[in-house]
Amino acid sequence: DAKTTQPPSMDCAEGRAANLPCNHSTISGNEYVYWYRQIHSQGPQYIIHGLKNNETNEMASLIITEDRKSSTLILPHATLRDTAVYYCIVSPLSSGSARQLTFGSGTQLTVLP
Amino acid sequence: DAGITQSPRHKVTETGTPVTLRCHQTENHRYMYWYRQDPGHGLRLIHYSYGVKDTDKGEVSDGYSVSRSKTEDFLLTLESATSSQTSVYFCAISASGTTTSGNTIYFGEGSWLTVV
Numbered sequence: 001d002a003k004t005t006q007p008p009s010m011d012c013a014e015g016r017a018a019n020l021p022c023n024h025s026t027i028s029g030n031e032y033v034y035w036y037r038q039i040h041s042q043g044p045q046y047i048i049h050g051l052k053n054n055e056t057n058e059m060a061s062l063i064i065t066e067d068r069k070s071s072t073l074i075l076p077h078a079t080l081r082d083t084a085v086y087y088c089i090v091s092p093l094s095s096g097s098a099r100q101l102t103f104g105s106g107t108q109l110t111v112l113p
Numbered sequence: 114d115a116g117i118t119q120s121p122r123h124k125v126t127e128t129g130t131p132v133t134l135r136c137h138q139t140e141n142h143r144y145m146y147w148y149r150q151d152p153g154h155g156l157r158l159i160h161y162s163y164g165v166k167d168t169d170k171g172e173v174s175d176g177y178s179v180s181r182s183k184t185e186d187f188l189l190t191l192e193s194a195t196s197s198q199t200s201v202y203f204c205a206i207s208a209s210g211t212t213t214s215g216n217t218i219y220f221g222e223g224s225w226l227t228v229v
Contacts, residue, residue: 034217041223042222042223043203043205043220043221043222043223044156044203044220045220046217046218046219046220049217103155103156104155105155106155
């Protein structure tokens with residue numbers, strides 16, 4: 001697996017954009033970047049994923065650098081309910097690659113009132 | 114939310130007893146997974162299934178068995194529960210990964226198991 005590096009913790013003021021970085025310098029050409037989050041005592045929740053291009057959905061935006069060695073998850077207007085551990089994961093496209101979806105330590109995002 | 118139901122959500126059992134956790138999905142997804150989550154270890158894959166009666170081992174499969182007799186149900190059995198199997202267990206599902214959507218996995222809400 002390509003490894004990812006994330007800061008262990010970040011704070012963000014409520015209503016502000018939260019920018020969560022992730023380094024994945026050994027990412028392979030067929031690997032996607034996925035973001036999940038886990039709110040305390042809940043199952044991990046899928047947020048967004050991308051391969052090369054920037055992506056946006058109703059939850060967040062994903063910015064991937066041109067060399068694909070790093071990415072940033074953006075929560076445009078953070079709320080208290082966005083407080084969670086955020087995981088950046090790289091995983092190949094191939095089917096059934098459950099072994100290759102490896103969750104690291106993630107970033108604990110705390111949204112402050 | 115993905116249509117995943119785990120049962121039981123909470124269970125306390127004695128060492129040496131068998132325990133079965135059930136995962137039920139309403140999405141008709143091909144792939145199903147069992148993970149466990151422990152402090153300091155993150156999420157670790159126990160077993161997964163790529164179709165009815167088709168299963169394979171994950172990273173931490175010792176002491177666990179699985180069965181999938183129907184697309185919608187994936188059972189995890191602890192044959193003889195030990196205290197080291199006290200954990201939170203998450204079921205997950207994904208559709209075929211052969212599309213450009215990649216291998217997005219959706220998780221259930223978890224089953225808390227305590228072995229005393």
